[in-house]
Amino acid sequence: MSHPDGGPPRTTGMPRPVTRPLQPVPEDPSGGPDELLRRVARGDQAAFTTLYDQVAPRVYGLALRVVRDPAMAEEVTQEAMVEVWRTATRFDTARGSALSWLLTIAHRRAVDRVRSEQASTARMRKVATVETPYDEVVEQATSRIERQQVRRCLNGLTELQRESILLAYFNGHTYREVSELLDTPLPTIKTRMRDGLIRLRDCLGVTA
Amino acid sequence: MTMSDIHALSGAYALDSVDDIERATFERHLRECDTCAQEVRELQATVARLADESATPPPPGLRAEVLRQISQTPQLTNGQAARVSRSQAAQVTRWRRYAAVSVAAAVAAIAVGAGTWAVSEARVRDARDQLAAERRNASDMQRVLAAPDARVLTGPGRDGGSVTLVMSRSQDAAVAMLGGMPDVGDKTYQLWLITGNQAQSQGIVGNGVTAGAMIVRGLGSADTFGVTVEKPGGAQQPDLTQLIRTLSLS
Numbered sequence: 001m002s003h004p005d006g007g008p009p010r011t012t013g014m015p016r017p018v019t020r021p022l023q024p025v026p027e028d029p030s031g032g033p034d035e036l037l038r039r040v041a042r043g044d045q046a047a048f049t050t051l052y053d054q055v056a057p058r059v060y061g062l063a064l065r066v067v068r069d070p071a072m073a074e075e076v077t078q079e080a081m082v083e084v085w086r087t088a089t090r091f092d093t094a095r096g097s098a099l100s101w102l103l104t105i106a107h108r109r110a111v112d113r114v115r116s117e118q119a120s121t122a123r124m125r126k127v128a129t130v131e132t133p134y135d136e137v138v139e140q141a142t143s144r145i146e147r148q149q150v151r152r153c154l155n156g157l158t159e160l161q162r163e164s165i166l167l168a169y170f171n172g173h174t175y176r177e178v179s180e181l182l183d184t185p186l187p188t189i190k191t192r193m194r195d196g197l198i199r200l201r202d203c204l205g206v207t208a
Numbered sequence: 209m210t211m212s213d214i215h216a217l218s219g220a221y222a223l224d225s226v227d228d229i230e231r232a233t234f235e236r237h238l239r240e241c242d243t244c245a246q247e248v249r250e251l252q253a254t255v256a257r258l259a260d261e262s263a264t265p266p267p268p269g270l271r272a273e274v275l276r277q278i279s280q281t282p283q284l285t286n287g288q289a290a291r292v293s294r295s296q297a298a299q300v301t302r303w304r305r306y307a308a309v310s311v312a313a314a315v316a317a318i319a320v321g322a323g324t325w326a327v328s329e330a331r332v333r334d335a336r337d338q339l340a341a342e343r344r345n346a347s348d349m350q351r352v353l354a355a356p357d358a359r360v361l362t363g364p365g366r367d368g369g370s371v372t373l374v375m376s377r378s379q380d381a382a383v384a385m386l387g388g389m390p391d392v393g394d395k396t397y398q399l400w401l402i403t404g405n406q407a408q409s410q411g412i413v414g415n416g417v418t419a420g421a422m423i424v425r426g427l428g429s430a431d432t433f434g435v436t437v438e439k440p441g442g443a444q445q446p447d448l449t450q451l452i453r454t455l456s457l458s
Contacts, residue, residue: 041283048278052271060266062259074267078274085278089285100253107255111224150260168225169258175220176227176388187216194219194251201254 033098041088048085055099056081059106065170066110067117076113080106107169114172153203161196164189218244222251228421229362229372229387232353236360348423349383352376361455365389365435369418371453373433382424382433384410389418389452398438400446401430402454412442431458 033054039047059080064073084102091101154162160182167178179189200206214237220226221234238245352358355376362372369389375382384399397417399410401424410424424433436443437450 043283045275045279049275052274056266056271056274057263058259060270061262061264064264065259065262070267074270077266077270078277081274082277082281086281086283089283096249096253100249100256103256103259104252107259108224150257165219165223165258168220168223169255173225174227175223175225178225190216190220192219193223193225194216197219197222197251197254200257201250204254204257206250206254206257 033102034093037084037088037091037098037102038093040085041091051084052081055102058099058103062103062106063110066107066172067113072113073110076106076110080109083109111172115174149204153200156203157196157199158192160184160188161192161199164192165196165200168193215241215244218248218251222248222255227387229370229385232360232372232374232385233362345423348379348381348425349421352379352381352383352423355379361433361457363453363455366452371435371455373424373455373457375427375433375457377427380425380427382427383421384424384433385421386413386435387419391416391418392437394440395437396440396442397452398436398442398446399424400434400436401427402432402434403428403430407434407446409442409444409446412438415440427457432456 031050033051036047036051036054040051056077060073060077063076063080064070067073067076080102083105087105091098095101154166157165163182164175164178167173167181168175173181175189175193176186178193179186182189184192214234217226217230217234217237221231226234238248353374355378357378358374358376360372360374362370364370365386367390370387372385372387373382374385386397389397394415396415397413399413399422400407401410402408408430411422413420413422432454434446434454435452436446436448437452438447
């Protein structure tokens, strides 16, 4: 890099910058979900409103992916957010991030909804009748996961790991159903889900 | 279920890909296994990342509706939360509270879907009575599942599936759950409480029903819980050649 005056680099003769050990970037600056949830736990409705605005698109989007019906996804989002309000006092930062906790609540609600729908259409007793064209689902799920890191990490899994995880998470299938859909023994599916998630965790650098 | 079996369930659990019985069993395991609890937290955080790019703007009216609802919804009191953190066995208590919530949701789902089989109620014609009874059953179930002395007993059925009992001496009641049992045609599964050599029927499950949950009231001094296959309508005494599973309550 040339300097207009042609002189030596400006830093010469300047006091050396004080080096400090790098501080970890705080994951949650004052207004992030973790802090907001702590305030929600104290009954702060304004904090809840901010939290809603931050997380509702993710909660709704996840619910929609799983239940595939906008009206039902709306109900799931509503139930999940009210549960977040109600049980915020129970949230423990030592047990993970607020976002992860909240999405766990929403996902479980969505899955419960899918399963009770399945049950009410009498599909519960014979899961063999599930007819989801899984490759289509997996392709859809993969293509819609735009976030490069997640996609890159998913691509690092074996096909069986990836399919098992996506079918379970986005379709609300039990691993028994996944085992039938993929025509693979139960213990194998169970193991692939776990080692797939572990590989994903390491690839994404997730800590809890 | 062996230890290594249940350990391998952490992935399926984090994906919400287990059934209600496995969930209850696994959450019990988490209570006893700190490293597993840590692994599950990490896998749940990993799984949450899958939702990264699914974000979709929710319908505009939803915000106001949620805010209206929370303004009318009491939060769990600090007292309840404080009890948890003060408790010497905080981890245990926390698990039970957590389990109570999730299993309660599962119970609600079962009530909607497969139908809670409640023997005496099964023949109640009036739908309103039945609904009230199911609500009562569901709230009794929740009380059992949330009880501080709740214990989970589980074992495989003789011909497949699993039998799980969550029992509470303090509530003098238990929640019995059958999962993935083979269809026994026009016969039925029947539940028993056994005290010494006396067996007392807790009711039949109903023809063709292979999964579900049911409240068992009045454990008294019973030492064993058992499931048999019986003729349609059930039997007065258990057919011990058709014993599917026993669980020791002591």
